Structures are given as C-alpha cells and as structure tokens.
Amino acid sequence: MRRLAALCLLPLPAAAQDLSLAWPVDCVLGETCYIQQYVDRDPGPEARDFTCGSLSYDAHRGTDIALPSLAAREAGVTVVAAATGEVVGIRDEVPDVMRGAPGAPDVAGRECGNGVLIRHPGGWETQYCHMELGSIAVAPGQTVEAGTPLGRIGLSGDTQFPHLHLSVRRDGEDVDPFEPSADAACGATGASLWALDVPYEAGGLIAAGWSDSVPEYEAVKAGTADVPLAADGPIVLWGFLYGSRAGDAIRLTIAHDGAEVFAHEEALDRTQAQAFRAAGKQAPDGGWPAGTYAGTVTLLRDGDEIDRIETTVTID
Known part of the structure; x- marks a missing residue:
C-alpha cells in the first residue's frame, strides 16, 4: 500500500489494566491498512x-x-x-x-x-x-x-x-484504547490498552499510481485507477491521502533516468478524511523515451514531510 519501510508493532511491557488488546485485523499497519x-x-x-x-x-x-x-x-x-x-x-x-x-x-x-x-x-x-x-x-x-x-x-x-x-x-x-483515561490531557503518555505499540500517524498517503488522464475518484478508491501508458500519450501521477488538513501540501514529481521531467505542488484548502490529487504532462514531440519512470508523491505539513510514496511505471 505505501511507505518505504513498514511501521513496526513492537511488544510493550504489561500495562496496569486488566484488558490487553491484540491487533484485530490480519493486516500490516502502514503497509496494507x-x-x-x-x-x-x-x-x-x-x-x-x-x-x-x-x-x-x-x-x-x-x-x-x-x-x-x-x-x-x-x-x-x-x-x-x-x-x-x-x-x-x-x-x-x-x-x-x-x-x-x-x-x-x-x-x-x-x-x-x-x-x-x-x-x-x-x-x-x-x-x-x-x-x-x-x-x-x-x-x-x-x-x-x-x-x-x-x-x-x-x-x-x-x-x-x-x-x-x-x-x-x-x-x-x-473507552478509547489509545488513552483509556477519560480526562487525560492531549497526547498523554499513559498506558494504552494495546498489547503492541500501535504508532499514531496524523494523516498520510494511502496509495499512488499512474494514469493517462486524471482518474475518477471512485476508481482511486476502488483500486482500479491505474492504466497502461503509451509513449505518445499523457503521463499522470495520482496520490490518495487521508487525514489531510487545511494548509497541507501535496507534491507530485516524475523522473526518468534520474532527471526530473515534471513537478507539481498544490496546497490543500480544507481538512478532509480522504482526498486525492493528480497531475501530469502531455507527451513531448516524438513521444516519451522508453524506460522506467519514477513517481514520488509527498504529503507536507508546515513544510515538513509527513509521508511519501514512491512508485514506478514502464513505457515501452
């Protein structure tokens, strides 16, 4: 699903409560959920x-x-x-x-x-x-x-x-399993109910991919937005994100053979549970050179990178 290194779930010492929660889904947090x-x-x-x-x-x-x-x-x-x-x-x-x-x-x-x-x-x-x-x-x-x-x-x-x-x-x-105390201050570090260390992420990227036009949002959510790219057609990079805040920015860049061929950065004007953005470029005269193209989608908050996905596509 995302990021270069998965978030690890590490055992914690026993907490001072009588309920200890195992992870309830057969997925890897930060990779497949x-x-x-x-x-x-x-x-x-x-x-x-x-x-x-x-x-x-x-x-x-x-x-x-x-x-x-x-x-x-x-x-x-x-x-x-x-x-x-x-x-x-x-x-x-x-x-x-x-x-x-x-x-x-x-x-x-x-x-x-x-x-x-x-x-x-x-x-x-x-x-x-x-x-x-x-x-x-x-x-x-x-x-x-x-x-x-x-x-x-x-x-x-x-x-x-x-x-x-x-x-x-x-x-x-x-009861909030991340902070069971009802009157805890924001970000309190009291013992959670989780038997594992479940990291908090304040938003991030869900997926990224390629298309020859701006895809339909329903296709992005369905996981069917990717299409093959032609040498003489547009190349579009898209990113699917969650927990975005007004003032965040998303940056989309495309490179070939280590050289940047396209870059786009866009400010996000509202807080949303989920959203997606896409940008790209028409083929140059003579078409895109054959080879592998690298796309990077980055989510920025207050100028700092909070998440990034790298993806590639091959044009024959």
Missing part, C-alpha cells in the same frame, strides 16, 4: 482524537482500521478477536453496500452492520463492525482466544469505505 479515525475525545459538537488531532468526527465511538481500496477488501481481510472472551452477539444479515450507493439498505438501528460482540472479564466488551455478509465465523456462547478469526472486513452498515470499526467498552461506557 491504516487508522482512518480514532475515538472522539471532544465533549461538545467539535471532534478531536486523543492527541488533539483531527482524525475523528463528532461522537465517533471507536477506532477505524481501514483498507486502501475496495479491491483489497474483495481479496479478503480477516478480522480476529482482540482478546479472550465469550461471544455474546452476532449479526450477519446486512448487504455489503456503502451508504449512499445505489441499492443501499436502510440501516437505522443496524449502523454497525454485520458484526460480533465479545464480553471479556472485568466488565469489558469489544465490538467489531462493518463485516462482510456471510463471513461471520463464530456463534453466541462460543469462547474465543485473542487471534481467533471472527469474519472478514466488509461494507455493511453505515460506512463509506472498507474498514473495521472496533469499539471498546467497560461497564457500558466507551
């Missing part, structure tokens, strides 16, 4: 994540672990139990149709879509939402261990992109 949104920590109508960043929305009660494309979901990504417990509820009846898409069902009262609810000792619960219809692999009353497959990421319920929404509760109250 990313965290799109966190629990909303703002008590009013605004939204902020546990760092006081903007990766949340008003009244969001869970952690959204997202896939880079619809194609990635269709390949099948397993959801697993985050901790040992008893399955106390499932739903497996909601079609995988995104909110607002043709044929989308009424999901009032079923916003979670297909999912699993697990009860853990000490009054804890974890809930797994937006799973694929027909994929639920457990039953009420069943005891599961951390890592037990529960089903697959889907598009059921109130969702517009493929992801697992994980909610954590204790005695019926929502």
